[in-house]
Amino acid sequence: MIRKLEADKANKTVTLEMSENDLKNIIESIDKMVDRQQRTLLENLPADDQLRLKLDSFKGLKEDLRKIWEALF
Numbered sequence: 400m401i402r403k404l405e406a407d408k409a410n411k412t413v414t415l416e417m418s419e420n421d422l423k424n425i426i427e428s429i430d431k432m433v434d435r436q437q438r439t440l441l442e443n444l445p446a447d448d449q450l451r452l453k454l455d456s457f458k459g460l461k462e463d464l465r466k467i468w469e470a471l472f
Contacts (some may be wrong), residue, residue, distance in 0.1 A: 419471065426468060429461045 403416035436454040440446040 422464070422468060422471075426461070426464045429457060429464060433457045433461055 400421065401415055401417050403414075405414040407413075433454065436450070436457055440450050440454060443450065
């Protein structure tokens, strides 16, 4: 659960404070989303640009969260 939330509407940024376990759960969920999206792309060849953009977005989020996780340890 989120312990602290700060929103800066002017800069459109959000600062969250959460437990290590919550972050781990979010990362695992993103991993599953990436896997599912990759399967969808493979099942629907040739894939449309919208599916590829969605996968790229998930992969970017996964990488960002991985960097946050590594910063903790």
